[in-house]
Amino acid sequence: xxxxxxxxxxxxxxDQLIDIEVHPEQRRFAGDISSALYILxxxxxxDMRGVVVLVDGVPKAFxxxxxxxFLPAWAExxxxxxSALQVDRRHQGQGxxxxxxxxxxRLVSRVWPDVGRLQLSVDVDNQAALGLYQGTGWIVSGExxxxxxxxxxxxxxxx
Numbered sequence: 001x002x003x004x005x006x007x008x009x010x011x012x013x014x015d016q017l018i019d020i021e022v023h024p025e026q027r028r029f030a031g032d033i034s035s036a037l038y039i040l041x042x043x044x045x046x047d048m049r050g051v052v053v054l055v056d057g058v059p060k061a062f063x064x065x066x067x068x069x070f071l072p073a074w075a076e077x078x079x080x081x082x083s084a085l086q087v088d089r090r091h092q093g094q095g096x097x098x099x100x101x102x103x104x105x106r107l108v109s110r111v112w113p114d115v116g117r118l119q120l121s122v123d124v125d126n127q128a129a130l131g132l133y134q135g136t137g138w139i140v141s142g143e144x145x146x147x148x149x150x151x152x153x154x155x156x157x158x159x
Contacts, residue, residue, distance in 0.1 A: 001096065003103040005111065006040065006050030009059070017052070017059045020088045029126045036064055036084035043070075051107060053087075053096050061087040061096045067112060074144055074154055078116035080108055085129070101136035105159050116159055121145045121152040133157075 006014070020033040030036075040050045047068035053061035067080040075081050082104070087096050108115055121144025122129050133155050143151035 001099050002054045003100065003107055004052050004054060005107070006052055006062075009052060013052075013054070013057070013059055017062060020059060020062055020086050021090070022086050023089045023092070026089075026126075026128070029123050029129065030083075030085050033062060033086050036062060036086060039084070040064060049111065051100075051104065053100055055091065055096070060091045061085070061100055063100065065108065067115060072121070072145065074121070074142065075119050076117060076156075078114065079119045079156075080112060080115045080117075081119045081121075083120065097132045098136060101132060101138075101157075105157065109159055118157040118159065120155050122155060123147050123152050124149070 017033055017037060022030060022032060037050070040048060047066060047070050049065045051063050051065055052059045063085040064083045065080050066083065071077075071079065071081060085097070085100070105118065108118060119141070120133070120138070122133065124130075124147065130153070138155040138157045140153050141156040142154040144154035145152045
């Protein structure tokens with residue numbers, strides 16, 4: 001497995017991203033790869049990045065990283081937030097999510113050395129995501145986005 005920035009993908013790898021499929025029940029929490037790529041490709045500048053997990057050179061997971069002007073009101077000023085985590089359903093249970101969460105801090109520190117923490121907002125009903133984040137060192141740090149019921153949980157990982 002390899003973690004890489006979207007900008008470093010070959011055109012063939014970029015084309016393969018559209019093949020990432022999430023479970024239908026996860027789509028309500030994270031959207032789908034088409035919407036994530038739309039957000040990424042509709043922005044300019046260095047404050048948003050797409051990050052990809054490659055397995056044998058083929059994209060199998062994706063997420064968005066945002067900082068600066070893209071930070072929501074609940075995020076800390078020195079944070080980068082992650083969203084739209086997409087792990088291909090045909091490769092779930094193989095450690096891709098855990099690899100993503102453990103390798104991501106090194107990538108963030110390299111591309112954005114001024115970022116002091118990662119943050120995210122997760123729906124309280126998304127038990128799979130909560131388990132992943134808590135199992136890789138994230139801590140509940142407040143309320144995040146408004147949810148269907150109340151607010152999502154804000155989680156933080158210090159860098």
